[in-house]
Amino acid sequence: MRIVLLGPPGAGKGTQAVLLAEKRGIPHISTGQMMRDAVSSGSDLGKKVKKFLDAGELVPDNLVIELIKERLSRADCRTGFLLDGFPRTLEQAKSLTVLLKSLNKELTHVIEITVPESVILERIKRRGETGSGRSDDNTEVASKRLQVYWAQTAPVSKYYQELGSLVEVNGLGTIEEVQSRIQGKI
Ligand code: ADP
Numbered sequence: 001m002r003i004v005l006l007g008p009p010g011a012g013k014g015t016q017a018v019l020l021a022e023k024r025g026i027p028h029i030s031t032g033q034m035m036r037d038a039v040s041s042g043s044d045l046g047k048k049v050k051k052f053l054d055a056g057e058l059v060p061d062n063l064v065i066e067l068i069k070e071r072l073s074r075a076d077c078r079t080g081f082l083l084d085g086f087p088r089t090l091e092q093a094k095s096l097t098v099l100l101k102s103l104n105k106e107l108t109h110v111i112e113i114t115v116p117e118s119v120i121l122e123r124i125k126r127r128g129e130t131g132s133g134r135s136d137d138n139t140e141v142a143s144k145r146l147q148v149y150w151a152q153t154a155p156v157s158k159y160y161q162e163l164g165s166l167v168e169v170n171g172l173g174t175i176e177e178v179q180s181r182i183q184g185k186i
Contacts, residue, residue: 002106010124010142029071032084055144056145090159110160114171
């Protein structure tokens with residue numbers, strides 16, 4: 001099973017991804033987490049990445065694509081994977097298609113968690129106030145991330161829609177409700 005989970009920041013994508021990957025016994029690959037790990041390791045890559053993260057901007061495509069290529073080549077991805085936070089630009093989506101094709105593989109599911117924008121704004125505001133511990137979780141950076149989402153990531157949904165592989169799932173309700181809707185599409 002090779003799954004891409006899409007959805008705006010605040011849609012609950014990360015939470016659903018963890019549950020789904022566990023249930024299916026496939027690795028959960030979160031590029032956001034990979035970036036945060038790079039930053040906290042203090043590596044050269046981390047230093048490069050930090051300024052984008054803190055500004056709520058996307059890390060350059062070539063960097064992320066290289067990281068994903070390496071990650072997907074590891075043994076644990078042989079039986080499948082769940083991508084969370086990637087692809088986030090049209091360029092990344094096309095690179096993923098090419099990469100999988102070169103491995104004679106395809107995505108099996110592309111699932112988008114949809115939530116009305118008003119709800120997203122409310123959730124992000126709350127997350128900023130309570131403090132998730134993430135340096136990019138204040139309201140200002142979060143709304144920048146949302147802006148980046150509409151400009152750069154929404155076209156990714158359209159790309160998969162045109163390929164006929166996009167499935168939408170309503171992201172309103174409890175964690176369990178949303179999870180069982182996702183399970184129902186797989
Ligand atoms: P969110 O909570 O907004 O979904 P993530 O945890 O997925 O955030 O990502 C946090 C940050 O990591 C993003 O704002 C961006 O700077 C960087 N990032 C994560 N995935 C990608 C990607 N595929 N391409 C570029 N930047 C990324």
